[in-house]
Every structure is written in C-alpha cells, then in structure tokens.
Amino acid sequence: MKNSELVSKYMRDSRLPHIWCPGCGHGIIMHSIIRAIENLGLDKDKVTIVSGIGCSSRAPGYMDFNTLHTTHGRALAFATGIKLAKPDMKVIVISGDGDASAIGGNHLIHAARRNIGITTIVFNNNIYGMTGGQYSPTTPHGDFGTTAPYGNIDRPFDIANLAAAAGATYAARTTAFHATQMTNYIQKAIAHEGFSLVEAISVCPTYYGRKNKKGSAVAMMNFLKESFVDVKAAERMTPEQLQGKFLMGEFKHNTQLPEYSAEYQKIVDRLRKE
Amino acid sequence: MKNSELVSKYMRDSRLPHIWCPGCGHGIIMHSIIRAIENLGLDKDKVTIVSGIGCSSRAPGYMDFNTLHTTHGRALAFATGIKLAKPDMKVIVISGDGDASAIGGNHLIHAARRNIGITTIVFNNNIYGMTGGQYSPTTPHGDFGTTAPYGNIDRPFDIANLAAAAGATYAARTTAFHATQMTNYIQKAIAHEGFSLVEAISVCPTYYGRKNKKGSAVAMMNFLKESFVDVKAAERMTPEQLQGKFLMGEFKHNTQLPEYSAEYQKIVDRLRKE
Amino acid sequence: MSKRIVKLMQGNEACVAGALAAGMKFFAGYPITPSTEIAEGSAEKLPEVGGKFIQMEDEIAGIAAAIGGSIAGFKSMTATSGPGFSLKQENIGYAALAEIPLVIVNVMRGGPSTGLPTSPGQGDVMQAMWGTHGDHPVIAISPQSVTEMYYETVRAFNLAEKYRTPVILMPDEVVGHMRERIEIPNADELEIFDRLKPVEGEDYIPYGVREGDLVPRMAGFGEGYRYHITGLFHDDMGFPTNSTVKAGVKINRLMAKITDNLEDLISYDEYLMDDAEIMIVAYGSTARTAKNAINKLRAEGIKVGMLRPITIWPYPVEATLARAKQVNKVLVVEHNLGQLMLEVERVVKSEAELHFLGRADGDVFVPSDIVKKVKEVL
Amino acid sequence: MSKRIVKLMQGNEACVAGALAAGMKFFAGYPITPSTEIAEGSAEKLPEVGGKFIQMEDEIAGIAAAIGGSIAGFKSMTATSGPGFSLKQENIGYAALAEIPLVIVNVMRGGPSTGLPTSPGQGDVMQAMWGTHGDHPVIAISPQSVTEMYYETVRAFNLAEKYRTPVILMPDEVVGHMRERIEIPNADELEIFDRLKPVEGEDYIPYGVREGDLVPRMAGFGEGYRYHITGLFHDDMGFPTNSTVKAGVKINRLMAKITDNLEDLISYDEYLMDDAEIMIVAYGSTARTAKNAINKLRAEGIKVGMLRPITIWPYPVEATLARAKQVNKVLVVEHNLGQLMLEVERVVKSEAELHFLGRADGDVFVPSDIVKKVKEVL
C-alpha cells in the first residue's frame, strides 16, 4: 500500500501534524505500528490502542482505531480490562519508558506474568519527555537529566528482558533507525497470542539530546545506527567489539503457554454449560 | 547464644505470643532473622526493620529494633527513604508475597534496579493470609483461593529471579523447613552491600493449606522438605527427577556493583567540599 | 410472578446479588477487609453468567481494569475499603471526566491509614465527594441494611449507566458484614437501565449530547465506532483540547448532570418527622441505631424524628432545609468526627440549632448514646 | 544584619529556597507539571547542604520515601500536582496517624484527571482536607506570591515539625510558575522550629505527650531509641491496639492538635475590610486578581474589601464570621466551581448574603470579571 493511503487509512490525518518536536523518534515508531497493522490485515474495529501519559502516549489520539488515553502508568491495567472483556480484540499498548517502567512498572510485570494477549510497544527515549527532561528508569548511568544535575546514579532497566523475566512470551528490542526491523517485530508481537513487548528505542532531541549533548536528531539517529547490534551478531563479537554497544533483537518467543483471556473464557464456557 | 537469650535480646518478648496461627511458617522465618542478626553481631540501634501490611508484615512489631509498619506494598519505598537518609543503617524489609510482589511489585523492581542497600525478606506463603486466602502472584497455577474458586489461571512469579532480573545483586530462595540454610542466606543478604533479597517460602495452614487440601502445618512442612531442591543439586538431576520440584539456593551474588546510598553520598561529599 | 426467595444474606453478598441483577458483567479489584466478600462473590458468580472477574495487582489496577471493562461495553464494578479507596482516587476522576459508567463500592472501616481494619466507621463520606483532584460530578449512596444493599447496588448501576459517571456505594462495615433477612425480588420486579448506544445511521459524536438525551451515547470499543477517550479535557469528538471555551462547556455539562437532576438522584427516608421537634440526621447503620433510639425517646414522649439520606451525594438539601425550618434542633449522628454534619450545617444555616454526635474509635454507638445526647440537647 | 538579596524568582524556586532555609534535608518525589521545578531545584541544591534527593518510581513511592527520610530524622518534603496528589492520599493519612512531620506541596493545575495539565486551577482545595480516608488532622496553606511561597514554605516546615503532622502547601499554578521580585531574608531573620527530641535520661514513650509539650517527642531511627511506628491505631508505646478506649484517646489527641491551636495555625490577611460592606473571600493568585478589582471598585466608591485565608485548613472561621456580621454580602471567588465557598457558607450561615464566582476551564479570572460580579450582586 502506498504510504499516503496507509496514512489516510490508519491515521486521523486531520489531526496531523502531531505535537511531537522536529526529529522526535516517536513518529517513526508510530509509523511502524500502522505498517505492521496493515501487513497483518487487521480489522480496524477490532483493534484497540491504549496509552498512558507522556509524549509517546499521545500517539493513539492520531490513530484511527478504538483509542484510549488513560492515566500515567496505567495503560496496561485499563488494557487488561478490555482484553479480558473482549478476548477477540487486538489490544496494543503504547507507552513511554517512564510510563511503562517507572510509574507503570508493576502493571507491566503483572501483565507479562499473566501472559495476557496484549502487545506493548515501549517508546523508549531514555527520559521523561513530556515533563521536560527528568531522568527515567532507562536513563543510562552517568547521564544527565534535569533531576540528575550531577549525573544519574541509578542503573537502567533492560525493559525487554525485565518483561521476559516477568513472564512475557514475546520480547524484542529495536530502534527508530532500524524501522524495517521494527515493523517486523511489531508485526510478530501483534500476531503473538500471549503477552508481547517491543522495546522501541526512540530519540528525544529536545531534552535527552540537549541535556546530554547528543547533537541533532540526525546525530542521534546515527548513534542508534552505530551502537545497536543484533543479539545474534553479538554472539560472534569480541568483548572489545561489544564495548559501548547495546543489544537489539528478539529475546524471547514462546508460543506454548496459554493466553490469559482465552483461559478465562474456558472457565466461562465450562460453567455456562453446566 | 542460647535461644532464650536470643529471644530476650532481640524480641519484644512481652508482646509474645504473636498473632500468627498455630503452625504458621512466618514465626520460623522471623526466628531465622534474629539468629542471622545475632551471628552478624549488629548493633540493634543501627538496624531498621520495615514492613508493609499482611500477616508477615506484623513481624517487626515483635522485634526490638527501629521498626516501621507501613502501608500495604510500600515498605521498600519507605525503607529507601531511610537508607538514603542514613546510609550506615542496616535496613531490612519484611514483606509478604502479596505485599512484595502484588501491590508492592514496582517498588521491588525499582529498589533492585537501584541496588540500594536494603535486604528484603519475602515471607512467601503463596496466598494473601491476612485477608483470608485470596490467590497471590505466587499462588501456583491451578491452585485455589477464595478469589480463584475455579482454580488459578495466573502464572506465578519467581520472586527471587524477578528481583535478580531487575537488578538485585543478591538473590536467594529457601524454605521454612530449611531453617539453618535460611539463617545462612539471610545473614549473607544482610552482610551484602547492595540490594539483596531472600525469598523465604512459608506455610499458611489456615488459608492456603485448607483451600488446597495440603493438610496440617506438619504436612506442609514435609512438603517443603521434599519438594525443594538446591539449584546446584538440580543441575545433576534428570528432568524426571525434577518433576514437581522447586528450586532453592542462591541465584545471584554480585559484589561488584556500587551501592546506591553510598553513591549518592559521594555526590554530597564532592559538592560539600567544593 | 414467582415467589421471592427469602434468606439470610450478608450485606456484601447482597451487593454481589444486586450487581448481578443489575447486569454486572465485569469485576476487577484487589482484596481488602471488609470488602473482600464482594470480590469473592463476584469471582464465583460472574463466569456463570458469562461475565469476567479479575484480581488485579493493586487497587489502582483494579479500578483501571474495571473502567476498561466498561469501555469494552460491560457493566463493571470494583470494591474496596479506605486504603484502597484512597488509591483509586486518581482513576475515579478519570472515569468522571471521560464519562465511563462504573460502580465503586467502599465498605467503610475505621481510618485513617490502616487504622482499625476490622472495625466499622463512616469516615470516608467526605472523601467520596472530594477524594480526587479537581471539580467533578459525584454520586454516592449509603445503604443501611442488607436489603438496601441489594436495591441500592441495582440503583447504583442504573445511575452509573444512565448518567455515564462513576457511582460510589458507601456501606459501612456493619452493613457490609452483617447478615439479615432479605426477600430477593424477581428479575421482572426490577427496573434495569442499560446504557444508550449510538443511533445507527447517524454520525457518532462521542461526547455530543443528542437532543432529548441526558448524556452522550456510549459505543463500546469493538462495536464499529472508532473513537478516542482521554482524561484530558476534550471536545465533542473526544480529542484533547486546550480551548477554554470547550473546557468550560465540558465541565459545566458534567456538573449539570448532577445539579439538573437532583430529583432523580436524591433518595432519602424520613421517620416520624411529621410532628418532630428534633430531627436526627443519620445514614447507614448509624441510622438504624438512631431509629431504635427514636423509638425509645418517643416512648418517653419526646418528639424526635429522623431524616436519613440514602443518596449522600448529592446531599438532600431541600428536604433537609424544609425539615430544619420545622424543627428546633437538628442532631447529626455519624460514625466519624463530623463530616456530613458540615454539609448539614451549611444547609441548615440558622434555621435550627445544630448538634453533633460522633466517634471514630472503632466502636459503634448504641441507642442509649443517642438517647442520652438527645436529652442533653433538648 | 547583612543586606537582603533582591532578585527575580519563580514561585517553585522560592519554595525550594524556603525549604532549604527551613532546614529541609530530604526530598523524594516524582515529576509532574507544574510542580517539577521544585524537584529539580531540590535535586540541585540538596547535596550542597548535605541533604538527599531521590526521584522515586511514582508519587506513592515519593511520599513514602519522604516519610522514611523524616523518620530517619531529616526534615522532608515531596511535591506534586493533582494526579500525583491523588496518588499520595493513602500515605498522607499514614503520616497524619503516625505523626510524621512532612511538607507536601501540591501546585494546583486544571483537573479533574489529567485535565488541563498546563493550566492553573484551585480545584484541589477540598481534597487537601478530605482526600484520604478517615478522620485526620489537616493543615493546608495557600500562598499568593513568590515571596509568600518562600515564607509559607518555611512556615509549613515549622508547623510540620511542631505539630508532627503533614502540612500541605497548595499554591496554584500561577503562583508556582510566575516569577517576581523577592527579597530573600537573611538566615537570622527567620524563626526555624526543629522537632523536639526525647529527653535524655527519661524513659521514652514514643506516643506519650510530656507535660507541657504539644505533641509526643520524636526520636529519629538510629538515635538509640528503638521503637515501633505503625499506621494501625496504636497505644502510647506505638504498638497496635484494638482498644476502643486507646483508639479514642489517640484520634481525639490528633484532632485536638488542630482545634486547640487555631490561633497558632490560622493565618489570613484583610484588605480594606474596616468599612467594607461587601467582603470578597479569595486566596492564592485569585486573591491578587480580587485585590486589583477591589481597587477599581473602591475608585468608584464601592465599599468592598477582602478576607484572604493564607491557612486554608483549618479555615479562619472566627475572622470570617466576625466580618460576615459586619458586611451585607460575601462574595467567594475561586478558581474552581465552589469549594472553600462551601466552608464559607457553613460559617457565614445567614449573617450575610453569599455569592460565588468560579470557573474551572483553565483560564484565570481577570479583575474586570470580579468587578462585574460585585456590581451584579450589589
């Protein structure tokens, strides 16, 4: 499908341009999501997109599905209600690193633990964008934020692997530079029955970039290009080669475990028959 | 030290007997904690014990230290304030499986991520005891609780390994039956500088036991004895031998990473000098 | 009409029964004394009627999932007690602003904080009105008996669906936990309100009110209307707006749902008020104690009566004021240190002398306490 | 006495400066517009004075850690705005019941829910009083200027430490974000209250009040007094109790901290009230708008004055009542739909005619709105 058709089919294009800053990586990820949905041929009426609060969480407002912009951190909890109520719905959560892993961290690990059929796309820009550049649970150690004026002493979460450890049955990481791969992972995540998560590394030139002297949006995209290596490729690399690199790729893909809302539906079906 | 002396030294013995049911495993774990503290020779004034809400969370009230009984799930957040304010304090959190991993799950992963020097002992009885037997995030799949009348369809957390994945630098699991090993692990956890967690499998004969026909407290203790195998021993066991077994042992012990409150103190020391 | 079933039932059990009768199909919550039986009963019964129950990781997730269930088209409920009610506040405001029907039960125990978890209290009455930030519409109901727990749960669902707003049911622990005789009405005896759906063939304006309607019609997600819901101020299409004009229209419409419909929303009861010279105002289990006391006082010839708000928010202002003009004295009795009392004082102004009897130590009043107090203020 | 520094300062910045002057040594919070500058300023300044800052994972953890810091002996603060204030409610009740000194700042934006996050409002005023479950003591303060933000933060810390209770500072967004001229007082010009410590040599009764003291003395953890703190009702030793007698003693003492010390707690301002026939009641930035309007009205010969509560809880009941008796009319102006107005109405009763001017659409009143309203009600 032509991109113009893609946009008019899946976006509320009268609401564009979106509020994101020039060069904000969030737009690239949003674009990937609609491409993935198109590739899967989903019925728009049977797709719900839920978000919390943050720059990233503004995405659903631009997307022509059933869309829900909730409270900060709680998207997965709202989404859980929707998925359990309507197991046939494809439920996608769009969340920021802060929204998903700071205030929303508990809902993330519990949704993962239940293996409920929700796809979470984390727009990870390593900062709280919406509130102006405070450090987040994924801000690298030593980096700066407005609340880390002397360098961040926290150590960052590896969101994809945390989700996997909590029980997610699909977990992958990719970046805004690797947009084709991103579309591919998101597509697999949405097709997956259980809980799936794609950590999409974004860029925030306005706050993270400026606070940490990372240069323009272009420079930050180049950084993504150069710093991220696929887990599989990494296996064949030396420690020196891996110095300063970050891993991307698919970390978990288990299709054996039953999905939560379907399991509950079995109880309903059993009891109703009785 | 004689037990009677141990009790009068570390317990508020005029408040005993405690409110726990006959055969409740929580008392065994509490006993282990004071034994570990005695072995470490800690100054009671320099030990703070913090808990949330639950049967388990009643423990600090019986223990003669600085003790704080907070709100449900929030013990680690309160404890973080205390540890950061007073880095020299040994801060121990006592929490239930619900308190630590349901409502408190986010504080758990974030305290672990920061590697703040707090020791968390999770009294895991696989149920919400205090409120009368609802399933918890550690209730085994298929088991019953008052809110899982048709069998639990959730999958349980492995708390020790979740904490490790989130960043805990010491993580171990043991059981109320293996009380000597438990004392040993708790001792190592308290001595550890960074964030440490000991998942202590407890028994709740009153609710979990009765709902799941596990028999008396003695029967449940026997179950612990027979079902838990050490990770190291497990390596040498066949899949058949491991059928129905649970793993205990030390899952992580990393002494290389800096402790959070000490790192912050460095900032303070640097800026004050300037 | 088939015969009604008569049985001993617990208040919390009656809440579940009422909810099911009202059409509840979704419950999400987190256990807490003394509300847990509501979750337990829902867990047991919902799948039998094709509904869903989920125990979430905490109360915040509980209400969030319940709102999600409602958005998906199901009548939804969550239940809790003080500490959990505090945690739910942010999302109560969300449901109010986004206009999501929802029933929230708060079985009141002794507060503040963990307080007296197994003791009764009525200390969350003002919180029901003011617990979340910002101005917002509130409907709160306090039943006094097991039978009322049943019927008022039905009414709570009806109002939630009719007004597209969260409705808070506020039994105290005594009502939640006591067991008493109830005659369960047959299904055909109950009026059940189902949310109005978009009119087919018309353009759907998610937050536009159709001529003749009370509130915007609500499409469930997945029903073919793709629209946006947000906790930001929004325009008629549901999209965020910073327009103060649109924001003003929205908030005024939200508040008008209450202020324009007081008659439909307010429910109260009077006992021996016609010749009363002293009016007791009490609600929930405390009103039963007061009734007992009134009977004792009447036996002594003291002309005392009672006005019992069942809907506590919006408060029955007119009824109270009218009676205040009739009587000399008003005595508010509450299981707290003076909450609804403040509203009564505001309403009564100088029309009658105001007195208050309250406690918050975990113990309930006995009728003789009220008898004594009435005699004191005589 | 050295010369005072004069500078342009933002309200939120002045809050940090005041806190540091008052002895703040610990801040834990979570960012949220329009309060974030308070966290940012604390992050920058605290380590310089040997204090600690931590950004927690959410607002619940923020207040919890701040309480922890206070228990460890440090003067502590947390800051937030509406949605975060809602989340903090449970632990506000904890601090109140366990008697932990703490300053909580809520820079008010447009609510409910996410609402109008970058717009001002005064919609959380009742929530400050009633947001947590159960009866509990409350002190809340609303500054109107950058200078007041500084001094009232100092006073908030002093009251928190003196009364061992959380104190809530409630600037609206206008006050939090505006920048204006401030003369920073020198350290020796400020009276700073430090919490009273146990008397050495005496048995320490953690929740017993010594003769002549206002509240129990507070040992910091690690200072050699090993005692227990709980959010359950507790006896003088701090241990949980189900005794209704002990619970009654406790809750009554908590409430009496406020009711017995109104004079010390209440602060308000009057403007041209001596000959006023109309009294405006307003607070925070709205009071500045009202003052401007009053000047305009006075210029036209209209005798209007203002009573401005600075302490909003406990509300200045006596002052209001006294003035209500003097004037004919009372006009409450708030940046909400009528919150403190309810308290004014309760207090004023029939002593004066009550009018209200409010809005909650994100925009502020301009003086001419108030001028117009006053003329309407004349």
Next chain:
Amino acid sequence: MGNQFELRLSGSGGQGLILAGIILAEAAINSGLNAIQTQSYGPEARGGASKAEVIISDAEIDFPKVQDLNLFLALTQDACDKYIKGINPNGIVVVDDSITLPADLKAGKIYSLPIISTATDKLGKGIVANIVAIGVLTELIDVLTREQVEGAVLARVPKGTIDLNRSALIEGYALVNN
C-alpha cells in the same frame, strides 16, 4: 417492636462461632422469624477473642447489635472475660466447663458444660465444638426447633461431614437435657 431474643457467641478465632451465629440466624429465618447476625473480630485469623451476635425477633430489627443480652455463650476464658458484660440479670449464660465465671456474675441461669471436650473426646473432632454449642443453644432458645436448626446446620457444612455434625448436635441437645 415485638419480642426480641439477643444472643452473643464468643470464643477464639477459628472456633467457628461466626458460623454458629449464621446457622442460628438461618434457622430463625427459616422458621419465619426475623434475624440478624453481626460479628466482631481482631487481626488474628486463629486465636484472639471473637464474637458473633444474633438477634431473633418476630418484628423488624433496627439496631443490629445486642443491647439486652438474653443469652451468652463462651468457649474460651479470654472471650468470656471480654464479652460477658451486658448479660441480662435474667439471661442465660452457657460456658465451656473449662471457664471460670466472674464471682459476681448475675444471670438467670448458668450452664457450665463440657462442650469442647464433648467435641474432642466424644466426637473426636475439636472442630465441631461450635455445632455441639448450637445443639445446646437449640434447647435453650424457645423459638428455635431442632428441625429448623438441623436443617440450617446441614445446609452449611461440607457434604462429607453431615453425620459428624448431626452427632454433634445430638450431643449438644444431650448436654442440656442431662
């Protein structure tokens, strides 16, 4: 207000006295009477003093708690000490025989009966002490019939324990009548 009979059953948490209260209230309701049951308990799941109150009436019951205690039952000393106050001078007191009653107790009738040992020794199941107690009370409360009580008991206990519970009831009746 019609005739009202008010009872309080007390013991330690886990002894099943709340269930006993429920059963008595159900028996009353099944007999066409009105009944209300309330309880109060501490934080302990087992142990600790707990009480259940039941009011039986032929009319509406407004105040749901005991005002004029017509019958008091205690199975533990603690519970007896804590909850006996308020007994009507003409009321009935039933205690397990292990309990020492206050010296100055004023009551219409006092029964000190081996309720617990009947359950543990005779029936071999301490857990049915509450049912034995119900048997006792059935004989002492005029408005309840053995049939209604037995029906209420059997409706509430697990299927496999029907015989045991029936025996417990019978032992209870016997304790009063011997």
Next chain:
Amino acid sequence: MGNQFELRLSGSGGQGLILAGIILAEAAINSGLNAIQTQSYGPEARGGASKAEVIISDAEIDFPKVQDLNLFLALTQDACDKYIKGINPNGIVVVDDSITLPADLKAGKIYSLPIISTATDKLGKGIVANIVAIGVLTELIDVLTREQVEGAVLARVPKGTIDLNRSALIEGYALVNN
C-alpha cells in the same frame, strides 16, 4: 498603583520567549523596579503557540497577568493570531516581518521587523531570535536601559555564547534605530 507597563511576548514553543520575558523582568528588577513574569503554553515542547507576559511597575503588582497590553511581540503568525487581542489602541506592536497583521488592527505604533532572518542570516543562529527581539524591545521600553538588559542577558545565557548574544542585542537595537 503607580506606572505600569505590560508586555506580551509570543511565538512558538522553543523560540525562547519565556526566557526573553525572564530577562526583561530581571532587567527591570535590577533597575530597582518591580516586575512580574508569567507564561502560558500548550502540551508541545516545540511548536505550538506560547506566550510570556511581563509587567513592569514602580509599585506593587497585584494581578499578575496583562490587563492593558502596552506592547505585543509575535514571532510567528499562529502566536500573533492567538495572542494579539487586547492590545491598547496606543500600544506598540512588534512582529517578525514574516507575519501578516490583522487588517483592522488598532495600535499606537507597529513595527514589522526582520527579527528571525536577522538571527538566522546575519548571525547564523536562529536560536538567538529571542535575544534580537530583546534588543528591539529595549529600545522601545522607556524604563529599561541597554546596560541593565545586557547584564540580564549575559547572566542567563551559557558562557560560550556571550559574544553571539551581545551581537544579537546590538542587531536588535539597530533594527529599531534604522
């Protein structure tokens, strides 16, 4: 109430107009005057219309927002359209020369100046458009001196950019005086 001068600076988020407002207010305060600065902005970090208001007075300032707009500055069309209302008929309007003003605009003086292009083209840094604008305003606001304004600017900008910002100011002065 003394003499009061009220200005509103508007443009798109990220153009630094709030900083410009702060600098002007600081300059006023350093001159011994009273000043107050407020702002209003949308959810966008960049783009979107934003405004900063400054009131300068020799007396106390009560109402902190503009009532009688003496000077209005706009750097974008959007901001101009949104925020120009309320300009005093004798007031000063300063807009970037890319902006089309309303046909019916009533103002004392109107300046349409190449503020942005001066920054981008002449100075090679679009980011200092706000400082150029400050230079312009300095010349138009009686109570402010170049010295005070320059001091306030240099106190607020990063060390390495002092020369650039000084040049921007000078270009701003020149825009008015040419």
Next chain:
Amino acid sequence: MSKSKEQLEIKINKNWCKGCGICIAFCPKKVLGFDDNGKVNMNDRENCIKCGQCELRCPDFAIFLGGIDNE
C-alpha cells in the same frame, strides 16, 4: 492495489514537515535538501532511486512515495 516502485514518486507534505533533516541525512542518493522555510525539498528528482528510506524514517509522515496520479 499498491503500485510498482517505478510508478511512484516522492511526495512531500510541507505542512507536516518539521524540518528535522532525518530524511535528508539518510537519503542514499543525497537528493533531498532544505527549502528556505527549513522544510524538506526534493532537489534532484532524477536521481531518486525510490528506495523509500526517507518515508521509512520521517517522524512526521511528511515525505513518501506517492502515486503518479498526483494525488
């Protein structure tokens, strides 16, 4: 439905373009540049190989391989 690459041509929506320069930087043929308003411009349509890299990475949906139908 979708047309072959050859039939498509790069389209630019200047109202949406925010001038971030990402498409310009990652265009393999360097055929894109800025216009006077700081928005993207097609400088050399001839040499565009229609690889779609610009479309893929534009955060603003502002540049894309559109139809030849000049929509």
Next chain:
Amino acid sequence: MSKSKEQLEIKINKNWCKGCGICIAFCPKKVLGFDDNGKVNMNDRENCIKCGQCELRCPDFAIFLGGIDNE
C-alpha cells in the same frame, strides 16, 4: 557466653506454644508429644539429643535449648 550443648536442656514455654506439632513431628528422637491442653510436652528427656531441631522450627519461640540455670 553460649554454653556447651551438654549443659543445655530443652525448655518449653507453654504460654507461647500453640500446639502446631511441628517440633513433635521433626524431633529425630521422637521424645516430644502433646499434653492435655494440646501443647507440647517433653515426654522423654533422657533421650533428647539436644540437636535443637525443635527450637529451629518452632514458629512460636516456645521450645528451646535453655540454660541449666533453670532460668
């Protein structure tokens, strides 16, 4: 400070014992039993090997190797 095992003797605090039976079940010498009140009882002091297993697992601090000083 601590005495040698031989000097110690099992002590029982019947006020604290809740009769759960854990010590009885896991005593390797089976020297413990219940008394009439359902509390633990030392049935066979002779054969106690003072291994401390009972103390280790008692949830109620009710059984322990105490001093010979009959504290």
